[in-house]
Amino acid sequence: MNTQQTLISAAVQALAPWQQYICHACGYIYNEAEGDPDSGLAAGTRFSDIPEDWACPLCGVTKSDFERYEAPSLDALRERASGCAPAMTSAARHTPGVVIVGAGRAGWQLAEAIRARDATLPITLVTACAGDVYDKPLLSVAMARQIAPENLVKETGANAARRLNVRLLPHTHAIRICKETQQLRTTRGTLRYDQLVLAHGAQAALPPALPAALCWRINHLGAYLQLRAALGEAAATGPKDVLIVGAGLIGSELANDLALGGHRITLLDVQGEPLARWHAEQAGAQVLQAWKDLPIRFVGGVKVARVERLGARLRVTTECGQHFATDHVIAATGLQTPSRLAQSAGLAWQNGIAVDPGTLATSDARIHAMGDCITLDGQASRYIEPIARQAQTLAASLCGCAPVPYEARPAVVRVKTTSRPLTLH
């Protein structure tokens, strides 16, 4: 570079506004205007001119641990902070009340049922998601009914919390129950409870052949919205190839709906037909008949051996050596109850959190459970119908009202394959 160019570029640089750089490790901000006189950097030293052996004056990490920093507006910070309140408030220290883990249908229904009986009992709702209220069954029919993803939320978590006078801790992971001290440890602090209700649901049981980083699991709104964003609108960005592993209820419903949304579906199952659990009622034959004009290809009697990335696409290989190239893989291979919380409290476990069939009490007197995470005599019943009745049973007991015993009933399953809706027993 000749002298003139150097001078020009120096002049241009001198005119540029001062920048700030933040240390990843400790949050120290290097301001070019101020420099770092203690380390020998005069005021006005550009970040790019700092020698590589310079160290953060606060914590000692190197220059490469810094990145450009633009101070966010105070309003934006206030907005973000209001979405994640800390666990401790002075009121909560004295009357812990009821703490509910999970803000799905079960958690919110219980909050509603308690409020209908008691206006003041403190309720805290802890959830790993945003806590927005929505109807999960709609995730199976959103495309058929042309419900835009943004319209799936019925009420934001914040609004529901205000309406029900509930303290909502969204984006908060419950990590451990300390039952001796009646505390729930979370990633936003430790909550005390008088009564704890586990309503955290179940999660996908992923076979080892289906890596989490490559396979979607659609068991809540957050994951569904991410999938829809990744798929795009078939009309605008073209149809995508979607391979669904597992042709049970969820797999068949999703196949049906995504196909109606214009995407090309391959549906795999180890059984020879979809909905094989209801073979006696010929459920599989009926949906296959209904799907014959839809872009759904069912391949039965196969087991996935591996999924791997192949350029921008994925390749699924079955144990019998068949290959499928696809844009997305969805695993619908069944559900299991996460055991961390129950285990930390030493709760009786039988394929899920074992509860008393009449009272929904766990083996700990101060802990109840409801919804998809419980089992009665070792049997899970992960349907929507029991939840409202379980909420009534629990609310009556938590509020000290006359008992409303829970009654387990055989589930009637409505298969929301809109091209051929089925009711199965």
Add this chain to the structure above:
Amino acid sequence: MNPSLQSLQNWYRNNAGVIQGAIDSIWAVEPQLGHVNQFLDERPDALQAELDELVARVMKLAETPYNGSNEFFLDVLDARAHGAELCLRATQSALMHQGARGYLMSSDVQRRVREAHFVAIVTPAIKHLRKEIARLSAEEMPA
């Protein structure tokens, strides 16, 4: 060996002592101040029970240092966070129990308050531990 577990053991060596010292200093003034101290939020017997449970949990974790699972690591991180929180609560409680004598510059009680804050803020601080626990607890999905 799981490096975080090693740091947990170091933590235990250095800081279970801070908590125990704080509890002991509460008992030390119980004869003369018990009549007012009974009105405080945290009492030494409950703090002791919580410390004993935590120590038992750390000892249990130390039995399987080569466990590389996510769940085990979450337990390790949470035990450390719990210890830091208990340090803060126990030492503050000790100062509340001792009153002015614990506030004097020469008192071990105020020194432990400062030490407890070191435990809570030194990397990985309570906030870092919780952030990492949240990251490890999040469901992994396709990018």
